[in-house]
Amino acid sequence: MATKNPLQLKYEESRRRLLMDRSVPGRMGVSLPPNDVPEQPMPGSDILRNEMDFPEVTEGEIVRYFSQLSQFNFSIDHNFYPLGSCTMKYNPKVNDEVAGLRGFTDIHPLQPESTVQGALKLMWELQEYLAEITGMPGVSLAPMAGADGELAGMLMARAYHLERGDTQRTKVLIPDSAHGTNPATATMSGFEVVTLPSDARGDTDLDALRNSVGDDLAGLMITLPSTLGLFDSNIDQVVKIVRDAGGIVYGDGANLNALLGRVRMGDLGFDVMHSNLHKTFTQPHGGGGPGSGPVLVGPRLLPYLPTPWVTRRADGEDETFSFTTPEKSIGRMAAFHGNFGALVRAYAYISTLGKEGIAAISDDAVLNANYVMSQLKDDYDLPYDRVCMHEVVLSARTLKRQHGVSALDVAKRLIDYGIHPPTMYFPLIVEEALMVEPTETESKETLDYFIEVMKTIAREARDEPSLLHDAPHDTPNSRLDEARAARQPDLRWRRQT
Amino acid sequence: MNPAELKYSEEHEWVQVESETVVLVGITEFAAESLGDVVYVDLPEVDANVGQFEKMGEIESVKAVSDLYSPVSGKITERNEQVLDNPQLVNDAPFEGGWLIRVLLDDPSQLDKLMSADQYESFLASQD
């Protein structure tokens, strides 16, 4: 790379300068509205704030700063983003337009229900759609994210057992391949976590499961398909064993994209699940939220749903929608009714695809993942050599042992080819894991490019490993010192004194 | 190399016998390397009691947390404040400047339950 001269370095530095360092006393970023009412007496200065240290920057400077910063991001709109278990599919633009309608953005959450019938109708219809897609009769749209849906679900499981006097049911089984949110949620819900091993095929180890269930079993939290990208071929028996032992079966719907139109958790006998609208139903990820995690339940947990849910009363042609609190509700998940803006986008997405389009998603998502697997299994380790679902877990184990190149190095080198790294080092039970989820919205041309790049990187690992160790080469920052960040936490701008 | 004069636990702690009743405790080079860059160490307070092979604290790298187990029972007489301020010492000198606690032993015979350097190395080999 050509070295930069001082002026070019100055430009680079200027793009990263923080707001407070850009601040110049007297500059304004907005035109402030005037006061059109008579001045009111102000309270004494003893309770008023002294000067607040805040930026003074013009509108144009703010626009340039945030626009330049934005260009340091990879995003779905700019890059292939095969981040396993995150379902980074294309986010349709019309969804944002629908969600941006004034009649949706400007309504206050506490308006009289008669003035928000359109919003309530949309929520009710979305509840119906999600119930149909998952085979679960009860839906609350209140949870704000997947983990929040998990919390709602496990609190319902707790309420269910307590009401039956089963206070001894404190154990929750969680497979060793699970997302960290599952055990964290179980703890927050007052349960004790017991880790369940996977068998050699990556399915639930049935013997271990049988040995773990008893009178103290509260339930099982299982991701379907699993984070290994596999559909548990024992799922029938898994559900039966847990239910027979009196446990609640929780389905983590993070990977619902693999199942749409193909199988419904409700039909399989799951008691409760959540759906990540920001994965399966294209609410944009926004750099880490907002998400939305509706919780869906079968008959056993129906009375415990969090508040509110939307009910419909029909009287001839007239229909009225209202918020209702279920009989034995676990209570409120947030100040208001959930992430309505995300609900509108999911609703728009389901409406656009309809029955035919929704059912076709999983076919293409699964086909694309299996295609990638078939083309890369000679270049990378494949810990579970069987048909995968919407994502494939590869491993850089051999590259690491033979060439000292890790999954991290492979991931960082992908950036040099304009591809966002896959999920790395997860699930924890796969050494040097690289979890690839292409999604149904990528073309065969893109997949072929990715495959070619992955093969090239495997070759580079043998021939010129430093290319991988030093990657990425063309980003605003090279690899960052995370140890320093954690040792000496520097979490905000401070005035130099 | 694991110094021959130290004793070792299966949880990868080492013990240096300073006198009949006082020992110094740290984690082995193997443990430090497996953790990667140590960023934070959480140790019990001085005067706290610890039990042999029981959890006594935590050690963190950027993306992992491990429990620390005391290789002996006794009362903590000193913590390595330098390690608390600069956890990197555990990586830089695990057997020296990176020591963690000084313990007044309850029962010196517990030291017999620990491994010699040779035994620890065979133990490591058997783990791989």
Place this chain on the structure above:
Amino acid sequence: MDSHGFVSPYSPNTDSDRREMLDAIGVDSVEELFEDIPEAYRHPPLNLPPPKSEMELLRYAEELASMNGVPGDYACFLGAGSYRHYVPAIVRQLTSRSEYVTSYTPYQPEVSQGTLQTEFEFQTLCAQLTGMDVANAGMYDGATSLAEGALMAVRVNGGRRIAVLDSVSPRYVEVLETYTKSQGIEIDIISADNLTLADDTACLLAQQPNFYGYLEDMQAIADKVHEQDALFVVYADPFAMALFKPPGEYDADIVASEGQALGVAPTFGGPYVGIFACKQQYIRQMPGRIVGRTVDSDGKIGYVLTLQTREQHIRRERATSNICTSVALIALMSTVFMAANGKKGMRHLAELTYHKAHYLASLIERIPGYSLRMDGTFFQEFVVECPISPSEINDKLLSQKIIGGLDVSDMVPNGMLVCATEVNSREEIEAFAHALAEAVA
């Protein structure tokens, strides 16, 4: 593949693409890829409506949207946790950039510096607004942020009880119950007149201004709480912090706030962003994402997610919380909003809001039959005691295109919690006062 001739605008695979891929995989049909699913469940019904074209979708959505009475078309005097403020055009423009909208959580810092640096800005502005040492990158909303603050106080301070002032929003208390009940934590609702905490109390929660709109004497409360070795957890309104003494100046330990008022439209309740701030010594017990400044291998400054060992993806069942999101895009809206309004604008808007609310109060006070429940200094909202049921009044107001205040008659007899901010024009305010008078004339 599709018998109805529908072609998804989002899925590029053609039949010939599919054929090529199936051949490469070595299977005859997609069906074979689903054979791990028990046969009996493999073909569920899917009773959804047929696909809508973009044009049809927009028409239908506009129809639904038009069924709503929209503040702006209606004069609206609701607050109680969601506040209307003018959102400058640059907030929407910048936060619509797809680099921000369509990226994931910044786990790969080299290709996420945009998100990471803006989150660092958010943390800085939140710390400065609250007057606290540090803030995280964001929580779901103000209510959950407060509940997580209480759980954090329990981790820091021990104890199995949480005391809550009786003037905290009932909705926030409900969320707190959802979060704490399962962990065996007891909640004591207490009055500011008697701040004796039960043994084993980890913290006291207070809201500033309180649910009824009035300022509490936070310094006095903080002193009493600290004397009893409990932590002081505060929910503070963001604009009130720009005008009145912020929590950092009365020794709060943990602060939660609702970022919605800072540049986010009410959106029927979400998505919003919770602000979470605390004293430096507690950072390892914080929930949520935290961004830190560091250097890269060339010595250049850059940003990363840090202190991740607190979080669920590493500490699993012992994590500080199960939260993964920081609601980054909404936090970005608040960041741009705070940056644009800046030092002068934040104070100006807060003062304007104060004047509007107090002007409205001065008009209502003069209407026969109505009285203000004066309880010290208020900021943007206050409780009116109405001569008849507030819901009855609100029904009458609707026909004049006015959405009145919140009916709080379950807490204050015939009470209506009324809010005004800078977006309420003088005409609206006067029309509202006039309509209130007429409603009982």
